[in-house]
Amino acid sequence: MRRTSPPAAVVLAAAFALLLAACSSKSSGSSSSSGSSTDWQTATSAAAGGGMSALIAAAKQEGELNVIALPPTWANYGTIIKDFSEKYGIKVNSANPNGSSQDEVDAVRQQSGTGAQPDVLDVGQSVALENTDLFSPYEVATWSDIPDSQKDPSGLWYEDYGGFMAIGYDSAKFGTITSSSQLLDPKFKNAVALDGNPTEANAALNGVMMVNLENGGSLANISKGVDFFHQLNQAGNFVPVQATSATVKAGTTPVVIDWDYLNATHGSDDPNWKVVVPSDATLGGYYTQAITKGAPHPAAARLWEEFLYSQDAQGGQNLWLAGGARPVEMDAMTANGSIDQSLAAKLPPVTGSPEFMSDTQSTDASTYLAANWTKAIS
């Protein structure tokens, strides 16, 4: 008997129709700027390109922006992206929110020349310094307000926001914590966690360094920090899980050593959550912005940077502050009064003198950790 199979035929037809549709929609995000007189790929400032209004017009024409590795709850990026998108009508494509700094530069290399190449990057200092060949120089309007030590003189990269390593904890459960030496106490059994693996993640690396400084170590030698975590592990207090808001909420990681602005979000569900920057170790770290070379949306990328470094009440700098991070132009903004005072007051107090790891110190610490971390906490 004849057996036709209409369902199978329909399904096959649908699948191939989809394939044709996908291939023919050579969609969005192709680099344009054909009509404008400026080539925004090489413009090194808004003024050089014909002024802010020209920049805004060109960016709107491009219509899209590719960002990468910007989790919405990280330093208030969710609001920043939304505000930028609404203000200029530009669609922001946020890819790989889970990514590390290395993932970001890998993505730029892997997708270079395509419409999916990330336009702008927000990476750790060391990764930035190693990949300057991927960047396009640009100086924002408020360039002079960025401290010299926190930007590249030729405009390839510029720091954006930072914070200090802090301990976040539930005060109702653990009382008051002022320094990490208290964490060896038996009441912290299975409680203390880092934000990731220190051989892989910046936040975790700085966490170990903070503890290192508290225990008599120095920026050049992280061994005392590793020893401390060894002791912590022996006492059964160390939880080998990456701390996130979810693990804090689930009770898996009740004490977290992380950047102060991230710690602020970990405990957002908990009214008793406290974040303390230890007085005996004020270890700071800033992240770095850059525009990629050959970006598919060069004007939008530059407009994004202008937005991030704008000192308006609703500009990027204050939005980062709302996320608990310290914007790089904070000193200048405090001087000229554009800083949002109420938000600034919410930052955890910093009592010691701030220290920052240099690029060499980061590399040396990483090398030491790569050789000794696993042994220490096994």
Add this chain to the structure above:
Amino acid sequence: MAALTAPADVAAPAVAEAPRGGLYGRRRRRLRTFRFVVLSSFAAFFLIPLSAMVAFSFRGTEPGSHTISAWRQIGSYPGLLGAIEITLELALMTAVVMLVLLVPTMIWVRLRLPRLERVIEFLCLLPLTIPAIVLVVGLAPIYRQIRIHATLSALMLFGVYVVLALPYAYRSLAAGLDVIDARTLAEAARSLGAGWFTVIARVIVPNMWQALLNATLLTVALVLGEFTIASLLLYTNLQVALYEISRGSLNAGVLFSASAASLLFAFVLLFVLSYVVRARGGAGGGSA
């Protein structure tokens, strides 16, 4: 003659005439107890972590309080519907391409080139040997070319998804092929004058419905649950969107609610899919 009928389910014919006592009665009872114990223990094992997840998704800020805000926030993400749509389309395309590619090839090899069978088996195991994070290093250049020359659409992920589904689909289809005597079926059909297309499509395939269904279920579930490769290649699919939602909310319970919602969605979809295949019992199966 038994080989030409569709494989009957092991218990189906026996159920009708089951006597109460004696050997068959005892066997019936033993089987029933066995089924009850096995099915309920596994059900409990599978449901426990799921219920923990659901319980957490309802947890509120104060200990002991409950709220559905974690569930409501799933709907707040504007790109979610688009991501669902694209993932469903991806699932359809991946399943179709996988079936069209794998089924005829496996049957052909089984019938005509049996020495090639181990090669195909190894190739269909290879996608599982390389972790996604490093496979992307090899995939990125290919997808770069696809982006430049074809399209930026996430639908092109079907290319790699078919390959990811190969191990599971192959094993399911091989199990189905193993239990039918494909050579005899083919020889009988050929001796009656059937061409190769008829042999594959109208003689062998209809005897493999359960295997085909299972392969499709695994493929669809794979596409619905895939996260790593999509996010590393900078595409947005359902899991990437759900991840964004969970990272975008200060309510940590959203991770759990998004996950539970995605599982429920996939379950309903697969359940409905299973109705496509109605098991054929006894004689009069797919063979002409």
Add this chain to the structure above:
Amino acid sequence: MAHVEPRPSGSSRRAWWTSASWTGTVPFFAYVGLFLLLPTGIVVWGAISNGHGLDLSNLKILADPTVRMAFWHSIELCSITAVVGAVCGAILSYAVATGNPNGFIRRTYLAGSGVLAQFGGVTLAFAFTAAIGPTSGFLFHASWFYSFPFGIALIYIYFQVPLMLLVFLPAVLGMRDEWREATENLGGSTWDFWHLVGGRLLLPAFLGATLLLFANALSAYATIQAWENQIPYVVPQEISKSITSEVGLASTNEAQALAFGMILLVAVVMTAYVLLQRRTSRWLH
């Protein structure tokens, strides 16, 4: 039927590799060539080169004691979860197969298994931590949760068993009542049936499914990273160490060398599997 090696039909006079039958496999090999062999080749090339030419120094990482330990742990974890998953899954398959083919139970288990077989990653690890974690478990606090391989093996088995159900069920369903009746007629018991007839006929499919479970556990990464990510127990975690970095110490070539090692491992396991299949199917000739 077990997997036998019949004589190839068609003209057996000419050498088998010149037979026109090959054209039927072209679409498959073309597709697999592009989306699987090419990326794999790129990764393997990255393992044995340094961007300019052949350079085997990256493979030195395979001799590193921590890496060898990671391979050993991978084999350990994958073997345990594959065998336990296969046995449990086979039992579950039989329980599902003996029910009403159009019934609610069969459909629920199939759909549920499809979903759970692909359920992994962060949420699965979390769900388990929420259920039995040492600090947060609502069921009980398992002190062994973070010791390798116990906690993570349990989590892996959670998705191995449904996978086994799905890939083994077609084989179980292919068993005939006639075989059971024939055994009975010859005076055999249930045990005799399984031991001498059913078990042996299902063995090739069982071995194949176990192999799949082994490979499935091998490259799983997100789940074990979410379970714990401070100590790199298994090879994918070592790969993550090589590939992820916030301080620019990433080495993609090392990661590719590790992946190459994993391919070699699977090739070895697959060879053992083929030999085993050949031995067990001998009696069927």
